[in-house]
Amino acid sequence: MTQYAEIIKKIKNADAILIGASNGLSITEGLHLFADDQAFQTVFGDLKSKYGLRNILDGYFYRWRTMEEKWGFLSRLIEHYSGSYTPTPVMENLRKIVGEKPYFVVTSNGEGHFEQAGFDADKVYEVEGNWIEMRCSNRCHEAIYPSMEAIHKMAEAEENGIVPSERIPRCPKCGAVMELYNAEPPKKEIINAWNDFLNEFHEKNIVILELGIGWRNQLIKAPLMNLTAREPHAAYITINLGEIYITDNIKEKSYGLDGYLDVILSELAAEYENSEK
Ligand SMILES: [Zn+2]
The missing domain is CATH 3.40.50.1220 (TPP-binding domain)
Structure with missing residues (x-):
């Protein structure tokens, strides 16, 4: 055998x-978090030169000065790799x-x-x-929400890496900006x-x-x-x-x-x- x-x-x-x-x-x-490859150039070429980003992970952990820039990067990233995703072979x-x-x-x-x-x-x-889920950055409550609709709305309006403030997702309870779901504490x-x-x-x-x-x-x-x-x-x-x-x-x-x-x-x-x- x-x-x-x-x-x-x-x-x-x-x-x-x-x-x-x-x-x-x-x-x-096709998602390479730490490569400065052609895909990174194609999707993020403009932000690469604007902020000196070397790869996706760099942008993910970048110290963004404003929420509009942070979500500009994130919404473009997530829309590209998850919003437009069709299952691969x-x-x-x-x-x-x-x-x-x-x-x-x-x-x-x-x-x-x-x-x-x-x-x-x-x-x-x-x-x-x-990154397909999010929660309150203030942790006023522990509920976890789907993020893709908010991501799509931001990506749609994103220009030069910046999204309009009013499209940034906010906590339905306290109004704080939402953040992507990280696993601490786990569900x-x-x-x-x-x-x-x-x-x-x-x-x-x-x-x-x-x-x-x-x-x-x-x-x-x-x-x-x-x-x-x-x-x-x-x-x-x-x-x-x-x-x-x-x-x-x-x-x-x-x-x-x-x-x-x-x-x-x-x-x-x-x-x-x-x-x-
Ligand atoms: Zn909250």
């Missing part, structure tokens, strides 16, 4: 699939592989692509928050859902599918490898370009696939379809 056939067999026999994803997946989908292949199995996603990506690609928001734990519902998932599939056949997470990542990769070690029937599949790392204690339960995420997922999806025949 080929390695792919073996992996697909594991997936088909799984009771649940746990997906871990980090910025390798975002990059595959990478996401479609991933959904194909997951099929009808119970699943859970743990990701440090915050662009909301899992939800937009049809994964259930209640099963996507964004450990660093996301109770998602932590509960995550714990429920771990309890429900404890000692079951769980396939852990790790997508584009750097080998030293402590936030997601290390916990997933620990989980693999603890769970007697777990299988661990890690896909990354040039950075396959699997600890010795889980070697027998693991598969390391070194290569481009989009290529490997499409090959796995093809194998999955073949095995149906």
